[in-house]
Amino acid sequence: MDAVTYPDEIVADYIDDTFIPLRISSDTQPYADDFNVKWTPRIIILDPTGAVHQSNVGFFPPEEFIPSLEIGLAKVDFNQDCLEECRQHLNRILASHPQSFSAPEAVYLKGVVKYKMIGDAKFLKEAYYQLQERYPASEWARRAWPYRLL
């Protein structure tokens, strides 16, 4: 991450604009135990109260890191029932990073958000068909599989 991703100008700008960045050694106690850190890099997104909304292990190249962070922010908003803000994060992922590993999850979550906002199950079914069409090999296409029956 130090050699490739964090020095990337777009990544640095994104982090600077969007997050309060906190970095500690994986052997720092009590945090290593509190967060059950067993391998690095371990990258966690928390809200200002300290609640964890996303946790990842392993290297991300710049083109995957930004959409990964954006979907983490979408989860922060989703978990706090800020659905419109969540939808905006998801739209940005799908518009700017449609080939990223985070894009299929964004389609899935966007279907869920629209369902929760409007109350119509057709949005879950639409998410299933979009995933089948655009990301058929993704795990999210499989997770949406029951929605075809709606």
Next chain:
Amino acid sequence: MNRKFEWKSDFLEVFEKARKENKAVLLDFYNPG
């Protein structure tokens, strides 16, 4: 290393700032080597 952002290492300071600015926290556990 980074051009525009600076990592912080103080939990309390970070979360106080996060609350003040209503921003999420990006926490990176790194390998001390």
